[in-house]
Amino acid sequence: MASTFPDYYAFLHVPQTATTDEIRTAYKKESLRTHPDRLVNANPEEKKAATERFQAVADAYYVLSDSTRRKEYDALYSTRPRRDKAQDPNTSSNFFSSFANMFTGAGTAPGGAPPQQPDAENVFADVFEELLRPEVQRHAPWWAWTGAVCGAGLGFIIANVPGLMVGAYTGNRLGAVRDAKGKSVAAVFSQLGGNQKAEILRALAAKVLGSAFQQ
Known part of the structure; x- marks a missing residue:
């Protein structure tokens, strides 16, 4: 069992009493802030760090947005001392590896990924589909x-x-x-060029946060 435990509430900057709607809203904000494809001029190290953070934020939403998964996570969360709860993205991947059989239907994901760890791009596309679809179709x-x-x-x-x-x-x-x-929104979005993705993400940020990100 990992010595540290992912604090998914801290990843999304919400209290443990947050509603499902509040968690969804928080995910939208954090996923836009951490999406690696908006970092068109980032070096490989910065891109890697952003990708890991983006995945951890998707993990947090995946767990906390579902009532059953959240209940099981909270049961573990309540047993861990504050010092063991962390916001290091690595703690999230370790969590899915250590608790492979925790969630219903656990198994090994394609490509050797930790069991049941969600695909961050698909989570992003699912949550933003209504806003993302017209932007993707306009670019592709x-x-x-x-x-x-x-x-x-x-x-x-x-x-x-x-x-x-x-x-x-x-x-x-x-x-x-x-x-x-x-093709799905996620599939088309993943095949766009870096500048096109960054432009779409800025448009989404303007709609969700009220202003576009600045590099």
Whole structure:
């Protein structure tokens, strides 16, 4: 058993009496502050530290946002002295390794990750899906543009300029359907360039916190 214990309430800066809505709001703020993809000019060491912190914040939300997991965590939390509770991200990964069978359905995650430790990007996408989806679609209309170009070319061959216009519109709409249904928000977001991700994160920060992050 690890000598230190992750203080998930401290990770999210909420009291132990926080409601589920308060925990969700706190996660939104902390995940935006710690998301490594907003650090476009960071060196590898800074990127690594941010990634670890971002994962720990996702872990905190994963545990505290679910009533069953939170109850099981609180039972352990209450037995640990204050000196053993820490905000070091490593304590979170150690927690999932040490208590692999604590949560229902525990098992080994793909890639050798600690059992049941959530995927931080998927947690982020799930919580922000309503706000993230239009931002992602605005930055990644791959199939819509491809459909427009292909449709325009075929339409021009068949009916010159009028055909080009009709073909471009039809191809664009078909491509947009492929964009919408082909991949999850998390998958598309993960494939965007660093500058695009940073721009999206700044837009989310403006909506959630009222102002964009400054590098």
